Each structure stands twice: as C-alpha cells, then as structure tokens.
Amino acid sequence: xxxxxxxxxxxxxxxxxxxxxxxxxxxxxxxxEIRVRQAMKDLNFRPNILARSLRRGETKTIGLILPDSANPxxxxxxxxxxxAAFRRSYSLILCNSDGDIQKxxxxxxxxxxxxxxxxxxxxxxxxxxxxSDLIIRKFPVVIVDRxxxxxxxxxxxxDNHQSGYLATxxxxxxxxxxxxxxRGPSNVTPSAQRVTGFQHALSEAGISIASELEVTGDFHxxxxxxxxxxxxxxxxxxxxxxxxxxxxxxxxxxIREAGLSVPEDISLIGHDDIEMASYTQPxxxxxxxxxxxxxxxxxQYLLERIEQPEISPRRTVLPNxxxxxxxxxxxS
Numbered sequence: 001x002x003x004x005x006x007x008x009x010x011x012x013x014x015x016x017x018x019x020x021x022x023x024x025x026x027x028x029x030x031x032x033e034i035r036v037r038q039a040m041k042d043l044n045f046r047p048n049i050l051a052r053s054l055r056r057g058e059t060k061t062i063g064l065i066l067p068d069s070a071n072p073x074x075x076x077x078x079x080x081x082x083x084a085a086f087r088r089s090y091s092l093i094l095c096n097s098d099g100d101i102q103k104x105x106x107x108x109x110x111x112x113x114x115x116x117x118x119x120x121x122x123x124x125x126x127x128x129x130x131x132s133d134l135i136i137r138k139f140p141v142v143i144v145d146r147x148x149x150x151x152x153x154x155x156x157x158x159d160n161h162q163s164g165y166l167a168t169x170x171x172x173x174x175x176x177x178x179x180x181x182x183r184g185p186s187n188v189t190p191s192a193q194r195v196t197g198f199q200h201a202l203s204e205a206g207i208s209i210a211s212e213l214e215v216t217g218d219f220h221x222x223x224x225x226x227x228x229x230x231x232x233x234x235x236x237x238x239x240x241x242x243x244x245x246x247x248x249x250x251x252x253x254x255i256r257e258a259g260l261s262v263p264e265d266i267s268l269i270g271h272d273d274i275e276m277a278s279y280t281q282p283x284x285x286x287x288x289x290x291x292x293x294x295x296x297x298x299x300q301y302l303l304e305r306i307e308q309p310e311i312s313p314r315r316t317v318l319p320n321x322x323x324x325x326x327x328x329x330x331x332s
Contacts, residue, residue: 002043011039022047061091062302063111063119065104069096071219071246072274073289074122077144080295081120088303090117105130112139118302120144140305144298147189154301155315156294160190163287164197166322167241167269170285172205175331176239176267180213180231182224182251184243191219194243194271213237217247224250232258238266238331245270245277245286252280252327263329273323282326290318 004022008015013032020026021036028036039045062085066074082092093116095107108130111119118140121131131151134141143155171179181198184191195214202209215230217223224247231237232254242248248270255266262268262282270277273288297316304311 002045004045007036007039007043007045010043011035059115059117060089061093061114061116062299063093063095063107063114063116064122065095065097065107065111065119066122067097067099067104068219069094071244072276073244073272073291076274077122077291077295080291081144081299084295084299088299090299090303101130108134112137117306118142120298120302122146138309140302140309142298142302142305144294145190147193152313154305154313156298156301156318157190157316158289158294158318158320160193160320161197161200163271163289163320164194164199164241164243165201166197166320167194167271167287168198168201169205170322170324170328171239171241171267171269172201172207174239174267174328177205177207178210178213178234178236178238179207180215180228180234180237180240182215182217182227182231182240182242182247184217184219184247186216191243198241217243217250219244219246221246221250221253223247225254227251228254229258232260232266239328240266240268242268242270245272245274245284248284248286248327249276249280252284262327267328267331269328277323278325280327285325285328286323288321288323290320293318 004015004018008018013036017028018036020028021033064078064081066078068074078094085092097104097107120142122144128148128151131141131153135153141153143153145157147157168179181195183195186192199209212234213231215227217227224242228240228251231240240251242251248268251268252262255262260266270284270286273286277284277286301314
C-alpha cells in the first residue's frame with residue numbers, strides 16, 4: 001500500500017498539502033485537491049484513520065458489554081444502541097460477557113486498551129469492581145438496565161417495580177388470586193424489582209403471598225419450562241407471571257404438555273415484549289420496555305460524559321407499558 005510521500009510525489013505537491021487534503025485542515029486549491037485525490041485513488045492510498053483519531057484524542061468508537069447476546073431483549077437493545085451511535089457518527093464494538101464477571105472484566109480491559117471513547121454496560125450482575133476501576137480512571141461509562149446504588153455513574157433504566165405491579169394488577173383485575181411468578185436470577189436488579197412489584201400488587205389487593213408459587217429461572221426458555229412444571233403441581237394455580245418473555249415461552253410449552261390451555265386454564269404474562277412475543281400461539285400478553293428511548297438516552301448521556309467529564313452523574317427511569325394480547329383472560 002502506498003504511503004503519503006508517494007502520493008505527494010505523484011501529485012507533484014508537498015506531503016503537507018496531501019495531509020491538508022486528507023484531514024480537511026486548510027484550504028487547498030480545487031485543481032490541486034483533484035490531483036491529490038486522483039493520486040490517492042491511483043495508488044490505492046488509505047489514510048490511517050485510527051492514528052488520525054488518536055492524535056485528536058478520540059476514536060469515534062463506543063464499547064458495549066452485554067450479559068447475553070442470545071437473549072432477544074439484549075439483541076434488540078444492541079441494535080437500537082448501534083443505530084443511535086451511528087446517527088452520531090460513532091461505531092459500536094459489541095462484547096458478550098455470557099453473564100460471566102471475569103469475562104466482563106476481560107472485555108472491559110480490551111475496550112480500554114483499544115482506546116474506545118466510552119463504554120455502555122448492560123452489566124452481568126451486581127458486581128461493582130469493574131465499574132469502580134473505570135470510574136477511578138475517570139473513564140466515560142453509562143449503565144443500562146441495572147441499578148448499582150453504591151456507584152456514582154450515569155444510568156438509564158426502566159421502572160421494573162412498576163412492571164411487576166402492572167403485570168400482577170392486570171391478572172388480579174381479571175379475577176386471578178392464585179398467581180405464580182417465575183423470577184430471574186436473584187442477583188440481577190431488574191428481576192428483584194419485578195418481584196417486589198408483584199408482591200406489592202398482591203399485598204395491596206389483600207392476597208396472601210404464597211412462597212411455593214415463587215420459583216426462580218435464569219431468563220432462558222428452558223428454565224421457564226422447568227419452573228412451570230413445578231408450579232403446575234398446585235391445582236389452584238390460575239395464572240403465571242414470567243419475569244421475561246423467554247421464560248414465558250418456556251412456560252407456554254410446559255402448560256401445553258400438561259394437557260392444559262392458555263388462557264382457558266392458565267393465564268400467562270411475560271416481560272420485555274420481544275418481537276416473537278406477538279407470534280406465539282396465543283400471542284403473549286407482556287410488559288413492553290421502551291428500548292428505543294433507552295438506547296437514545298444512553299448514547300446521549302455517554303457522549304455528553306465524553307465531552308464534559310465533570311458533570312454530575314445522572315439517572316433516568318423510564319416507564320414501561322402493559323401490552324394485552326391473547327394469553328390472559330378474565331375468570332369468574
């Protein structure tokens with residue numbers, strides 16, 4: 001590949017002139033610029049964009065660390081974040097931690113060493129060491145979909161307590177009093193808050209909270225399937241709230257295999273409103289998170305943090321929405 005000196009020689013100009021054409025740092029006569037660009041094309045010259053960016057103190061890249069890229073909610077979030085970054089002329093590097101704290105730390109080091117301008121965390125759990133290290137370095141970071149109260153960091157989340165409350169109130173208003181819940185991993189903040197919202201709605205309605213109707217999954221379909229088989233041992237059960245749509249889809253299979261029907265025998269509600277939720281049979285009633293707004297706010301916060309490192313940390317809590325489809329019904 002040709003270098004800048006060879007381009008200058010072919011165009012009959014100085015290296016400085018070629019540099020000004022490449023970087024648009026000074027006026028160059030139109031005919032001269034045409035000669036330089038033609039020489040670049042003839043010699044297949046490619047400017048070192050990374051080196052140029054580093055000289056300016058920026059790379060126009062953002063790191064994104066996800067806990068589970070196979071989960072449709074995180075996949076859809078990543079796509080929205082990438083689109084929001086691209087509209088602002090930033091590229092996004094995606095890293096999947098698989099819910100592994102050590103892998104999350106390794107990826108954080110990789111992104112830091114590659115000199116990305118900032119990192120968006122959809123953290124694997126409630127471990128704070130990785131973030132603490134970045135904050136001590138004054139590195140631009142935004143947390144999405146997690147609350148870490150002990151950290152002074154920008155965060156964009158949805159109201160997960162409201163989610164659990166909305167889902168459960170919908171079931172109660174349709175006559176259900178024996179409601180099971182499939183929660184997610186206990187160390188993940190959104191899941192814990194959905195459970196407290198569930199318990200709040202039951203308590204407000206004067207319905208006792210049965211511990212045997214609270215089971216734990218891992219946000220994947222198989223865990224929803226196994227948890228539902230456990231819940232179906234209680235014949236009084238009439239409804240299930242799964243704390244994400246993947247577990248709800250697993251629950252749907254378990255209910256059918258037990259010879260029961262949704263919603264005739266068991267009403268079922270999920271969370272996240274992933275794309276496939278509207279294509280299940282029956283279509284899944286669920287709680288929708290405002291993913292596009294979540295992504296836009298997170299990217300905005302990160303770019304503002306990059307430009308203004310000393311601004312105070314901000315936290316935005318976005319409301320969720322109940323989407324009623326065909327998997328829940330009123331009972332007498």
